[in-house]
Amino acid sequence: MNVVIAFGGKSVEHDISIITYFQILNSIDLKKYHVYPVYFSKDNEMFYSKEFFEMDIFKSQNIKNNKKVKNVRFERINNRVFMIIKNKKIEVDVVIISMHGKGLEDGTISGYFDVLGVPTTLNNVDVSSVLHDKYYMKLALEKIGIKVINYKLLTKRDYYDNLDGDKIVKACKLGSSIGIKKASGNEEIKLAIKDCLKYDDRVIVEDLLTNYIELNQALYIKKGKVVLSAIEEVKTNNELYSFEKKYQSPCERIIPAKINKKLEQRVNHLSERIGNFFLINSVIRIDYLYDLDSKILYVNEVNLIPGAFSYYLFEEKGIYFGELLDDLITSAIRKKYDDNLKISTFPSSVLFTKYNNKK
Amino acid sequence: MLIYLEYFLTTLSSIFIFYYLLLCAQQNHYHFNYLIKYYKKYLIRIDGLLYLISFIRLFKFSNIINLFFDTIYICILFFLIAKKIYGKTIIPLKITSRIKRNIIVNVLISVLTMYIFSPNIYILLVPCISLLSFIVLEPIEKLVKYTFIRKAKKKIENIKPLIIGITGSAGKTSVKNFIYTIIKDKKITYASPKSYNTLMGLCRFINEEVHIGTEVLILEYGASHKGDIEKLVRFIKPDIGIITNVLPQHIETFKNIETIKKEKEKLLRNSRVCIYNSDILSINNLNNLVIKIGKKNSDLLVSDVVIDGSGSCFMINGIKYQTSLLGKCNYENILLAIACSLYIGIDINEIIDKVKNLEQVENRLEIKKVYNEKEIIIINDSFNSNIEGFKNALEVLSFMEGLNKVIITPGIVECGKLEKVITEEVVENILKYNMDVFLIESTTSKKIAKMLSDNEKQFIKFKVFQDAYQKALSEKYDVILIENDVSDIYLK
Numbered sequence: 001m002n003v004v005i006a007f008g009g010k011s012v013e014h015d016i017s018i019i020t021y022f023q024i025l026n027s028i029d030l031k032k033y034h035v036y037p038v039y040f041s042k043d044n045e046m047f048y049s050k051e052f053f054e055m056d057i058f059k060s061q062n063i064k065n066n067k068k069v070k071n072v073r074f075e076r077i078n079n080r081v082f083m084i085i086k087n088k089k090i091e092v093d094v095v096i097i098s099m100h101g102k103g104l105e106d107g108t109i110s111g112y113f114d115v116l117g118v119p120t121t122l123n124n125v126d127v128s129s130v131l132h133d134k135y136y137m138k139l140a141l142e143k144i145g146i147k148v149i150n151y152k153l154l155t156k157r158d159y160y161d162n163l164d165g166d167k168i169v170k171a172c173k174l175g176s177s178i179g180i181k182k183a184s185g186n187e188e189i190k191l192a193i194k195d196c197l198k199y200d201d202r203v204i205v206e207d208l209l210t211n212y213i214e215l216n217q218a219l220y221i222k223k224g225k226v227v228l229s230a231i232e233e234v235k236t237n238n239e240l241y242s243f244e245k246k247y248q249s250p251c252e253r254i255i256p257a258k259i260n261k262k263l264e265q266r267v268n269h270l271s272e273r274i275g276n277f278f279l280i281n282s283v284i285r286i287d288y289l290y291d292l293d294s295k296i297l298y299v300n301e302v303n304l305i306p307g308a309f310s311y312y313l314f315e316e317k318g319i320y321f322g323e324l325l326d327d328l329i330t331s332a333i334r335k336k337y338d339d340n341l342k343i344s345t346f347p348s349s350v351l352f353t354k355y356n357n358k359k
Numbered sequence: 360m361l362i363y364l365e366y367f368l369t370t371l372s373s374i375f376i377f378y379y380l381l382l383c384a385q386q387n388h389y390h391f392n393y394l395i396k397y398y399k400k401y402l403i404r405i406d407g408l409l410y411l412i413s414f415i416r417l418f419k420f421s422n423i424i425n426l427f428f429d430t431i432y433i434c435i436l437f438f439l440i441a442k443k444i445y446g447k448t449i450i451p452l453k454i455t456s457r458i459k460r461n462i463i464v465n466v467l468i469s470v471l472t473m474y475i476f477s478p479n480i481y482i483l484l485v486p487c488i489s490l491l492s493f494i495v496l497e498p499i500e501k502l503v504k505y506t507f508i509r510k511a512k513k514k515i516e517n518i519k520p521l522i523i524g525i526t527g528s529a530g531k532t533s534v535k536n537f538i539y540t541i542i543k544d545k546k547i548t549y550a551s552p553k554s555y556n557t558l559m560g561l562c563r564f565i566n567e568e569v570h571i572g573t574e575v576l577i578l579e580y581g582a583s584h585k586g587d588i589e590k591l592v593r594f595i596k597p598d599i600g601i602i603t604n605v606l607p608q609h610i611e612t613f614k615n616i617e618t619i620k621k622e623k624e625k626l627l628r629n630s631r632v633c634i635y636n637s638d639i640l641s642i643n644n645l646n647n648l649v650i651k652i653g654k655k656n657s658d659l660l661v662s663d664v665v666i667d668g669s670g671s672c673f674m675i676n677g678i679k680y681q682t683s684l685l686g687k688c689n690y691e692n693i694l695l696a697i698a699c700s701l702y703i704g705i706d707i708n709e710i711i712d713k714v715k716n717l718e719q720v721e722n723r724l725e726i727k728k729v730y731n732e733k734e735i736i737i738i739n740d741s742f743n744s745n746i747e748g749f750k751n752a753l754e755v756l757s758f759m760e761g762l763n764k765v766i767i768t769p770g771i772v773e774c775g776k777l778e779k780v781i782t783e784e785v786v787e788n789i790l791k792y793n794m795d796v797f798l799i800e801s802t803t804s805k806k807i808a809k810m811l812s813d814n815e816k817q818f819i820k821f822k823v824f825q826d827a828y829q830k831a832l833s834e835k836y837d838v839i840l841i842e843n844d845v846s847d848i849y850l851k
Contacts, residue, residue: 001571093571333572337547
């Protein structure tokens with residue numbers, strides 16, 4: 001089976017996705033799958049090279065100019081999808097996407113591969129874009145009665161003033177810790193909003209919780225059923241992590257989280273509900289905030305393509321990364337098959353009748 | 360000047376001959392033995408006239424007379440090809456890569472012979488050149504074929520799906536579609552498309568359309584010549600073999616019905632599990648797991664069968680199934696599909712549900728309703744080509760009582776030695792179920808017409824289907840049955 005792993009891409013999390021790619025590469029069954037790494041550069045140009053199996057090439061500045069790196073394109077020919085490297089055609093059976101952040105994770109890359117019609121380890125375009133956008137996610141979750149932290153939406157055309165208290169300002173469409181600012185008092189908040197508007201046209205201003213714990217849980221779908229991972233607790237010391245800090249000096253993670261049975265059940269129940277409501281078909285990670293004072297469980301964020309596919313959370317439950325990837329590939333193929341069974345074209349005589357009449 | 364014109368006309372006529380011969384070859388699936396047979400039959404016997412003219416041309420009368428003969432020559436060729444395309448078969452020559460290779464070789468040899476001999480002699484040699492090109496290309500074709508087959512074989516070995524092989528004289532496509540409809544939601548299933556039932560067809564289907572991750576593959580194993588099934592089985596061994604029935608079809612190549620049965624049985628002997636209807640067939644000495652379905656001596660016992668105008672209803676091992684598809688043929692095909700789905704392990708309730716909602720294969724006992732001042736039911740069975748299907752369709756019609764019925768048919772053609780018997784049976788059945796007859800001209804229509812008038816049965820003759828159809832619509836019949844091989848079918 002020919003498996004393409006697509007990684008990199010025009011996103012602030014470009015480098016993180018390369019790390020995720022290497023984690024996948026280390027765990028995937030290379031005997032079972034022929035792996036073809038396809039690197040998306042920072043301006044979304046696609047490349048293939050055997051050198052991509054080693055980390056060294058990514059440390060150099062101009063990957064493009066390397067002679068062993070070749071341009072790649074995808075094409076649909078005769079009902080099948082091919083990866084074309086110069087004149088060589090390679091049939092693509094599945095694409096594993098290891099890309100994070102706005103412009104990719106938000107359904108864009110799903111759309112690209114959907115048009116090609118190749119099975120991918122991705123969620124549907126609509127689900128991805130709704131859940132990736134912090135505002136629409138809140139709207140959707142509120143609609144089905146899931147608690148989210150109090151928020152206010154501001155766009156670049158809105159006039160904002162008289163903002164008080166401790167707030168977190170977030171750009172609607174950026175992942176990770178980029179475009180997120182903590183601020184208190186009118187002036188500081190205004191400055192933070194201005195800053196965040198550089199990343200996106202819309203920002204949300206959220207209340208800042210003071211006494212809370214952060215819990216993460218991942219899930220994926222196996223044979224139509226939700227498989228939940230262990231819950232992790234992230235010790236943040238109530239400090240907001242900057243991008244560098246988050247990845248370079250990882251915060252303390254406790255897996256499984258030391259929480260009582262009741263809370264664990266609540267988290268599991270909520271994850272399963274989200275998984276089933278949005279008809280998730282790939283791996284996602286849901287970040288929760290649990291307010292210790294009011295005992296409310298908030299959904300903070302949903303990661304459509306979590307870093308390292310959250311394999312460390314599944315390992316705790318005895319599902320190793322290789323197995324997780326196997327399952328993702330099988331369900332990707334199954335999903336494409338099911339999609340193809342649905343009626344999507346329709347024989348019509350519009351072209352023949354309308355124009356003839358006009359003549 | 361005139362000599363150039365002669366060269367031109369010779370080339371033109373040779374193009375006609377090549378086209379004609381390639382078409383014959385293509386329609387015989389390039390079977391070498393049949394190819395030679397075909398050449399003998401059509402070139403020596405029927406095209407004898409052409410040879411006569413060619414022979415006359417050898418004597419150099421004058422250029423003008425030669426040109427005159429050339430023109431006649433081309434006219435006759437043109438007529439022959441037109442007859443071949445529009446008379447018997449509707450399929451024009453498909454330009455495949457094989458045909459392209461053939462054309463190249465033909466052109467090369469032609470240029471060479473025309474250079475060495477005169478155009479007059481060349482035109483006599485054209486059939487030989489065509490045959491020679493097949494012989495020259497044979498090793499290359501073998502190689503191409505071999506790599507193609509190997510690729511498909513390798514792919515199957517990689518994917519390792521459960522393979523269901525279906526053979527039989529009639530109903531292969533129906534059974535295939537029924538199984539596909541029943542199991543497609545549970546398993547990742549691909550079924551070979553309508554016409555892909557030869558070795559190369561199946562290879563092509565596997566190479567191009569089967570995707571990785573396939574769990575079940577449903578293949579049609581067609582047999583129009585002796586040894587076909589064996590070839591196919593050697594290529595892909597089915598896990599489940601299904602045989603629908605054995606009828607005198609392709610009798611021209613098989614000679615008698617016993618050989619047909621023996622040929623088809625080979626599929627069962629080579630598969631892990633065999634499924635067949637014990638009411639229709641009895642097959643002995645099978646060493647593998649056998650699932651018989653039928654009313655007697657069967658593993659899946661069928662009872663309480665009711666077949667009427669609204670479909671059929673039956674019990675298998677005490678569980679009730681019902682379908683809206685008409686006729687005994689459909690009922691038999693559904694039985695096989697159910698047996699196969701049960702073996703694969705599909706939930707019984709799901710099978711019951713799917714069987715209820717089965718849809719008819721296009722052009723096979725397909726029911727359409729047309730409103731022409733009042734409702735007219737059109738039963739389209741035009742893809743059928745055997746007597747069992749014919750009887751079945753008439754039986755369906757007999758369920759619809761008190762309506763004005765008409766059958767539009769050209770009779771059953773290409774039955775070889777059995778033609779007389781089958782034609783008699785056709786007439787007998789038409790007489791049995793009282794209905795009007797619109798007869799379309801065909802090779803057997805004269806015999807049918809004679810037999811009908813012997814029995815004092817009224818009928819109307821038509822040259823083409825379209826006229827008969829329009830007439831039937833305007834005459835205000837309630838039910839119109841379109842039966843057998845009406846290839847110019849055009850229904851709106």
